[in-house]
Amino acid sequence: METRLKLSLVALLCSFFSTQSFAQKNLISDQKEIISTAAQVFTTAMEEGGDLDLLAKENNFTGAYVIDITIRNKGEVASVFVVNRDGGSIEVQNMLTDYIKEMKMGFKMPKNKSYKFRYQFNFNK
Secondary structure, eight states: OHHHHHHHHHHHHHHHHHHHHHTSOOBOOOHHHHHHHHHHHHHHHHSTTSHHHHHHHHHTOOSEEEEEEEEETTTEEEEEEEEEEESSOHHHHHHHHHHHHHOBOSSBOOTTOEEEEEEEEEOOO
């Protein structure tokens, strides 16, 4: 009886620690891979049913926006700069940049490194 209790406790602890290791974010250290993975996050959000697609439909987004995005540390957005706006409005531009600033990339990057890339958000469908 005591042996079964010990084995059950050990099995429970092992399963707890194994699920903790799966919950950690992946560390990406290659610059090109970081930028392509971050761009893919935005592409997914822009697809039908994605977060940005739903926000755009709710608020009738129009126009195309070329935006420089800087990410750092744990995939957090450090800065957003609108390079070009074709159509649309300042209100839509501000809602879009505010939303981007709150996004998380879902992966870790090397500490004290930041990466800047340009992405075009097109809401003219």
